[in-house]
Amino acid sequence: MGLGYRELAAQLRGEIERGDYTPGSTLPKQDDLAIEFGVNVKTVRNAVALLEAEGLVTPVRRRGTIVRERPPMRRLGADRYAKSKWKYGDSVAFVADREASGQPWHRTDQTQTVDLVSPPPRAIEVLGVDPEGQVYARSRTVKLEGRPTHTLTSYYRPEDVEGTPLVDPTPGPAGRGGGFAVLTLQGLEPHQVTETFHARMPTPDEISTLELPAGEPVMILERITRTKEGHAVEYATGVHAASRFSWTYTYDMPD
Structure with missing residues (x-):
């Protein structure tokens, strides 16, 4: 059984928290993430939406999904x-x-x-x-x-x-x-x-x-x-x- 969107979100969240994706960087395209994790694009879309709701990433037009900076x-x-x-x-x-x-x-x-x-x-x-x-x-x-x-x-x-x-x-x-x-x-x-x-x-x-x-x-x-x-x-x-x-x-x- 493949990853669900919550499990995929957890994987991506962990990579962001470890610094694999640094603040201001762009996540891979959703098609590429689907291939990397062996899931369909809808699963990727839902996982990214969950990270967006948590405030970890934000979509930027013509740039993609950006990891948000957190300089409190x-x-x-x-x-x-x-x-x-x-x-x-x-x-x-x-x-x-x-x-x-x-x-x-x-x-x-x-x-x-x-x-x-x-x-x-x-x-x-x-x-x-x-x-x-x-x-x-x-x-x-x-x-x-x-x-x-x-x-x-x-x-x-x-x-x-x-x-x-x-x-x-x-x-x-x-x-x-x-x-x-x-x-x-x-x-x-x-x-x-x-x-x-x-x-x-x-x-x-x-x-x-x-x-x-x-x-x-x-x-x-x-x-x-x-x-x-x-x-x-x-x-x-x-x-x-x-x-x-x-x-x-x-x-x-x-x-």
């Missing part, structure tokens, strides 16, 4: 928000990740739009705003060498940020030290960050915005930023291309 960026934990970076320096969070990963960055890697919007349910709950009122939504798309890595939308009370660089849609961080520095100048210095993550498959809009290949999930971030007194000054949600990041946390163990 370290997304730091607490270190990305260190006050030494944004309060006393000019290194915002996405820049801290790039520097820790040895990857290039430009301030214009972050584009943004700013709008007054009806608050989403969680923003109402976290910020304690009027459900019938409005909040500022500052939406960013962050790219690395032209490729999107993630989006982040922060919600603020209008009275906290009106007239500040946080409502300026100019590409890049909101001035020296970014948004946290702006809040500090408003008397709302960030002191505590709570981050919650979960994974899911992307929506069609997210696939388009992040230029995701078939089968790639996204990591969803919820971030709540509070002052030392526990006053929530920002509610944020982010969507990250899962294969672009590794998540790194270093912390002292609580007593």
Whole structure:
């Protein structure tokens, strides 16, 4: 009995993981794989589709089936928000990740739009705003060498940020030290960050915005930023291309 498509996928997966097919290389043509493994082309097609769904390969028009590169960026934990970076320096969070990963960055890697919007349910709950009122939504798309890595939308009370660089849609961080520095100048210095993550498959809009290949999930971030007194000054949600990041946390163990 010949190989089934799952067994063939396992063979090819093993070859990819061993480095027989390196990132960016092309798998043999499906006809050639069928001959090599003694199966029909439909079996090969189904095996490759399974690898594609796992995010290991992606079809590229006129090139064939490409083994995907996996150069994850370290997304730091607490270190990305260190006050030494944004309060006393000019290194915002996405820049801290790039520097820790040895990857290039430009301030214009972050584009943004700013709008007054009806608050989403969680923003109402976290910020304690009027459900019938409005909040500022500052939406960013962050790219690395032209490729999107993630989006982040922060919600603020209008009275906290009106007239500040946080409502300026100019590409890049909101001035020296970014948004946290702006809040500090408003008397709302960030002191505590709570981050919650979960994974899911992307929506069609997210696939388009992040230029995701078939089968790639996204990591969803919820971030709540509070002052030392526990006053929530920002509610944020982010969507990250899962294969672009590794998540790194270093912390002292609580007593």
